[in-house]
Amino acid sequence: MTRTNALPLVAGRWAIDPLHSSVGFAIRHLGVSKVRGRFSAFDAELVVGEGLEDSSISANVEIGSIDTGNADRDAHVLAADLLDVEKRPTMTFRSTRISGEGEDWTLDGELTIGSVTRPVGFAVEFGGVQDVFDGSRHAGFDATAQIRRSDFGIDFGPAEALLGDVIKIQLDVQFVEPKS
Template structure:
């Protein structure tokens, strides 16, 4: 076990499946200059592979864009349209990690986000929440992650302005992940 894994109680190398029941993928965007709207993607899947050291780990994930939920169906339908995600042409958003690195006392998951056919580097600030056994004989890991993107980098170009000149929807989008993953039984 490497020095870095010795500092992570319960850390295990292996292949993990994201548990969608105990995870969420959300975003926040400023709306009409005065408030923020939070939305969730209700359908997603992914695999994590933890290496002998955390730096040898990887993540792949798929988010189904038609599962967007901002708690307002009319807005959700608009976001699914060509003004935003164009889900009929681009049904998913994907993330493929390219590396994991320590950043002082924190971790960063480097990777590529693909949305609307455009792939950009999007590092995620990663928090390791813990590793341990569950009540069903399995083994779980928990992670939190955040990133900020400019939606226009991914050709999400809906542009409407208020009479005062502010944007109806800001360009900056904050992504937040709360992930719980289950170690594959063969490796537990």
Template sequence: MAGVRAQVKTRDGWAVQHAVLTVTDMTGVQVLRAEAGEDGVVAAEAELAPGAYTVIATAPGYAPVATTAMVTASGRADLGALTMARQGGTELPPPGPWSIDPMHSMVGTSAQHLGMTSVHGRFTEFGGRILVGERAEESSVEAYIKAASIDTGNSMRDDHLRSPDFLDVERFPEIRYSGGNPQPAGTDRWTVHGTLDLHGVARPVDLALTYLGKGPDPWGGVRAAFRAEAELRRGDFEMDYNQIVAAGIAAIGTTLKVELDIQAVQGEALPFG
């Protein structure tokens, strides 16, 4: 078949869907324009005279790539793999849905105690879905936490945190977060803008997100890892309980730090393991 064939992919081998390949002759005249399929393959038929041509690959969110192609006497140029880098230098996970794996993730919290040290806790029941967009800013996340699953390593303290003084889990059994429109904050960092529904109050909460990479898992899937942090003020969510000890020191700090270590599995379902 006369024409041009190529496969457009990222640095780590994922297809760049719907990349556009533009071919010009040495005088700068466009002789071919073709779009890659979902597998990143461009296979375009055209009557091309033998000689050298310039090929430029473009795609939203990626830096353009230019190369020289030699068309043989058969009228064919096989370019092999064209590798594109995401703008900003970070390769994101492939677009589509990713499921949060609670067995290999952590939702942690910490609050200051007596103005000196921190009390650490975690939620043990949670889940959610990340939708990675073709462009980073088109990505979104929906997540939930079972409020009663709080665990600080002290049953008496945990019962108090579940009470109406704090989480009031009987009235508000779930904590929910919905976010999107991530904005770059570095080569592998973003600020995710979202809304946290906690204790019956919905407030804007931004997550400082770091993407840690992706790779295969032992169960035949692909995983991506993220770390995120946020700081909340208890008063913003109408959790104003406190106990004042000697010298006016509050027993519990007014702010709460949240740390997330998340593994997400590509697709809508989680594997065993």
């Protein structure tokens, strides 16, 4: 088993464990509170190389899987006058650099929403690696970032004053070690 020089992870393609992972967000509403939500359809892959420079993360989120806990609000957010899921069906991330040590890491990459791509950096906490009863090994990560919806051309027209520009992203993910 080859491990990276910085993380105790076996080299190879680690698949996401969707049952123990989440993609969440929060955005200000009326400037006085936050609406929180999540996306239920997503996929990600962690490729661990011999070193950090050979390692990468990619992810894909189906925007139509948004869930804010209110079906009417979700339908409105996905409509053409707001997020426009027809125009922006997916959100993708591709890492460009991974750095850090111990439990604290930085993940830099490119986030694409619709046809707009912008750089984004995530602060990452490495939760460790654990053996599971079925013989698999899981690695856990918590990652946070902030983006501006205006940077991605997301303009809410008449509702512009109702929603904040900054969106906080919260990822809690587990990856499953590749079988040798």
